[in-house]
Amino acid sequence: MPRITIAVSGREWEEVMEILAARYTLFAPVIDEGYQDYEVIGKDNLHLVVFHLPRPTTPIKTFFLPVRQNVSYAWHPDKEVLLFGVPACDLAALSILDEMYLQQGYTDIYYKKRRENTVLIGTDCHDILENCHCACYGIQPYPTVQHDIRMSRTDKDCILEARTSRGEQLLEEIRNLVSIKEVTATDHAYVAATNQRVANDIINLHPQLPDYASSGELLKQAAEDVWKDHASTCVSCGACATICPTCTCFLLIDRPDFEKIRQMDACQYPGFTRVAGGEDHLHALSERFRHRYMCKYVWKPLKFNSMACTGCGRCIDACIGHINKNEILTSLASVTAS
Numbered sequence: 329m330p331r332i333t334i335a336v337s338g339r340e341w342e343e344v345m346e347i348l349a350a351r352y353t354l355f356a357p358v359i360d361e362g363y364q365d366y367e368v369i370g371k372d373n374l375h376l377v378v379f380h381l382p383r384p385t386t387p388i389k390t391f392f393l394p395v396r397q398n399v400s401y402a403w404h405p406d407k408e409v410l411l412f413g414v415p416a417c418d419l420a421a422l423s424i425l426d427e428m429y430l431q432q433g434y435t436d437i438y439y440k441k442r443r444e445n446t447v448l449i450g451t452d453c454h455d456i457l458e459n460c461h462c463a464c465y466g467i468q469p470y471p472t473v474q475h476d477i478r479m480s481r482t483d484k485d486c487i488l489e490a491r492t493s494r495g496e497q498l499l500e501e502i503r504n505l506v507s508i509k510e511v512t513a514t515d516h517a518y519v520a521a522t523n524q525r526v527a528n529d530i531i532n533l534h535p536q537l538p539d540y541a542s543s544g545e546l547l548k549q550a551a552e553d554v555w556k557d558h559a560s561t562c563v564s565c566g567a568c569a570t571i572c573p574t575c576t577c578f579l580l581i582d583r584p585d586f587e588k589i590r591q592m593d594a595c596q597y598p599g600f601t602r603v604a605g606g607e608d609h610l611h612a613l614s615e616r617f618r619h620r621y622m623c624k625y626v627w628k629p630l631k632f633n634s635m636a637c638t639g640c641g642r643c644i645d646a647c648i649g650h651i652n653k654n655e656i657l658t659s660l661a662s663v664t665a666s
């Protein structure tokens with residue numbers, strides 16, 4: 329069955345958002361003090377919502393895997409959540425989270441419930457950030473997976489395309505709320521040209537960056553000195569892992585009265601692998617540093633079908649040691665080529 333595609337003017341879409349904000353807990357990106365991030369949207373901040381910018385600061389994993397949650401009790405949502413403005417890199421990251429939390433012979437009920445309670449509207453990126461590299465890994469800068477509705481944009485209108493039956497149902501409702509336009513061949517051509525321009529910009533920005541599979545091969549061959557050298561300014565803050573849309577390690581903390589708290593963890597923290605008796609096989613900082621790269625490019629690909637780096641560039645932006653993952657991979661590629 330062909331999926332529904334409709335066009336509405338930008339003004340009409342604001343009206344739709346206002347209605348959606350009353351019905352769902354609506355999150356959308358806004359810019360506040362120079363940072364673009366998700367906020368709960370209501371009448372007061374609807375006008376601040378930004379469209380088609382590159383990815384927000386926070387990855388959407390935090391909507392499904394809160395930093396800290398009590399897993400001793402069932403979780404019951406108040407309302408359905410609608411996440412608007414999700415970029416392609418974060419949608420792609422949901423694929424590996426789904427594999428981990430839903431498809432490994434054990435279903436994580438907390439993750440499942442939050443996934444089921446969330447409608448996702450993905451948006452095409454019309455611009456790029458300095459460290460965006462999704463297209464270098466074959467991920468297009470527009471939604472292709474894990475979303476209910478895709479929103480593209482022409483110079484005048486918003487193009488909404490349902491990608492799931494849930495998305496179709498919502499678009500059917502939107503049809504009855506505002507006046508709908510036909511999507512023309514010119515609209516499709518405009519969207520395709522924008523997508524191509526953005527993908528080209530990303531690839532041209534990183535001409536020497538090895539692709540995802542080649543990166544794994546390069547990392548496997550890297551000697552111990554390489555890791556010591558690149559980790560020399562790392563301060564083990566863990567920002568690179570906590571901000572990553574595909575990093576999911578957590579601790580289970582015992583509390584009085586047999587309560588269990590699940591808290592997100594990061595492999596870059598000292599003591600990440602410390603166990604009773606004092607053993608800690610990633611005690612050395614350079615070994616923890618290497619572990620993260622190997623996990624992303626070598627070990628996860630052995631176990632999962634989805635990529636463990638979707639090229640969002642957040643770990644590079646977040647690093648207070650100014651460590652640039654892409655520069656490391658590019659230098660490994662150049663050493664191998666010479």
Ligand code: SF4
Pocket residue numbers: 568571572573574575624636637638639640641642643644653
């Ligand atoms: S490793 Fe870095 S660039 Fe890759 S998905 Fe994680 S935060 Fe983004």
Ligand code: SF4
Pocket residue numbers: 561562563564565566567568569596646647648649650651
């Ligand atoms: S963000 Fe940078 S300094 Fe912090 S743990 Fe990661 S690599 Fe080290």
